[in-house]
Amino acid sequence: MRIIETRLAPSRLEFVRPLKTARATYAAREGFLVRLVDEEGRVGQGEAMPLPEFGTESLDTCERVLRGHLARLGEQLIADRLEAIPEVFTEPGTGSSWAPAAAHAVELALLDLLAQRRKVPLSQLLEPNARSEVRVNALLTAEKPEALAEEARQAVAEGFQTLKLKVAGRRLAEDEARVRAVREAVGSQVNLRLDANGGWSEGEAAQALDRLSAYRPELCEQPIPANELQGLGRLQQQAPFPLAADEAIASPELFPLLLKTASGVPAARVFVLKPMVLGGLLPALRFAQQAAQLGLESFVTSSLDGVVSRAGASHLAAALPSGRLASGLGVGRLFVREEPPEHPFRPVQGCIRLPETPGLGLST
Numbered sequence: 001m002r003i004i005e006t007r008l009a010p011s012r013l014e015f016v017r018p019l020k021t022a023r024a025t026y027a028a029r030e031g032f033l034v035r036l037v038d039e040e041g042r043v044g045q046g047e048a049m050p051l052p053e054f055g056t057e058s059l060d061t062c063e064r065v066l067r068g069h070l071a072r073l074g075e076q077l078i079a080d081r082l083e084a085i086p087e088v089f090t091e092p093g094t095g096s097s098w099a100p101a102a103a104h105a106v107e108l109a110l111l112d113l114l115a116q117r118r119k120v121p122l123s124q125l126l127e128p129n130a131r132s133e134v135r136v137n138a139l140l141t142a143e144k145p146e147a148l149a150e151e152a153r154q155a156v157a158e159g160f161q162t163l164k165l166k167v168a169g170r171r172l173a174e175d176e177a178r179v180r181a182v183r184e185a186v187g188s189q190v191n192l193r194l195d196a197n198g199g200w201s202e203g204e205a206a207q208a209l210d211r212l213s214a215y216r217p218e219l220c221e222q223p224i225p226a227n228e229l230q231g232l233g234r235l236q237q238q239a240p241f242p243l244a245a246d247e248a249i250a251s252p253e254l255f256p257l258l259l260k261t262a263s264g265v266p267a268a269r270v271f272v273l274k275p276m277v278l279g280g281l282l283p284a285l286r287f288a289q290q291a292a293q294l295g296l297e298s299f300v301t302s303s304l305d306g307v308v309s310r311a312g313a314s315h316l317a318a319a320l321p322s323g324r325l326a327s328g329l330g331v332g333r334l335f336v337r338e339e340p341p342e343h344p345f346r347p348v349q350g351c352i353r354l355p356e357t358p359g360l361g362l363s364t
């Protein structure tokens with residue numbers, strides 16, 4: 001394929017209310033939307049929404065690198081093969097300019113085009129046996145136990161079977177009251193996922209996981225800081241339920257160490273794949289396949305980004321080796337307004353049913 005036109009537009013998504021994690025509070029998300037037009041007039045869409053706390057480049061670097069990628073795109077003939085796509089935005093010999101959000105945007109727009117050219121949904125370009133729907137979790141954002149319980153009841157009434165709750169950054173007794181309130185509100189059949197965003201020390205985590213296990217969590221994301229891979233592996237050996245590495249998967253260079261830490265065990269039983277952080281869908285898929293061969297599971301989440309990225313992440317989720325764990329892609333309702341406003345990637349009954357149209361399945 002040949003790219004005959006490229007477009008870059010800034011994008012900003014305002015949260016309905018600020019989202020607090022153990023590490024940061026977000027009022028809005030900012031990034032860029034990319035459009036690539038091929039020689040037959042098809043339009044491929046991509047999006048970059050950097051999240052520097054998770055190891056991506058800054059907004060400024062993202063724009064600079066993205067403009068460079070787009071300038072080079074017009075100068076080459078790109079083979080109509082999956083393997084050819086990464087070569088477009090990995091400049092030979094410049095390993096230092098790792099800008100995953102910029103790479104994600106270009107990769108996604110090219111994948112959208114390639115899938116349209118092959119006349120298949122993006123999920124099937126990634127994996128011929130991709131599933132046709134993905135289950136998603138509801139992200140609960142309230143702070144107090146009573147408000148959380150109400151939010152949880154409402155999510156279950158809307159059809160969500162997996163709820164996710166941020167923990168850490170406050171006293172364990174408070175978190176215990178919050179987790180208990182949610183469990184009591186929804187009963188034993190709903191999956192309750194915890195996310196500490198690295199907010200505990202190893203000792204605190206051991207105590208918290210032990211205490212919170214009484215409420216039967218499905219898993220806990222990132223109990224301790226991202227760089228403590230051996231500590232995470234140790235905690236997982238002791239923990240009464242699965243731990244999930246999230247912030248720890250800061251770049252593809254770490255993949256081998258996550259699957260086998262210095263002590264010989266994997267860092268966790270589950271891996272959270274954020275395509276924006278990993279530089280695209282293809283590196284994320286490759287990692288999930290390696291993990292699955294070792295009996296380790298993965299699920300996909302957005303990094304709180306826009307419709308275009310979540311559409312790509314939904315196709316990736318459908319292509320993963322297993323769809324058992326719900327994906328973190330139901331965050332659209334946290335934003336005041338989205339672009340495009342109408343799209344098929346809104347969960348219905350806790351499920352995103354993938355469009356059958358070729359490519360991403362987003363109108364342009």
Ligand SMILES: O=C(O)CCC(=O)c1ccccc1C(=O)O
Binds near residue numbers: 138164221330331
């Ligand atoms: O999983 C979800 O539902 C949403 C994704 C999410 O929580 C998230 C979004 C941005 C940054 C970090 C995280 C996280 O999982 O820690």
Ligand SMILES: [Mg+2]
Binds near residue numbers: 272
């Ligand atoms: Mg997380």
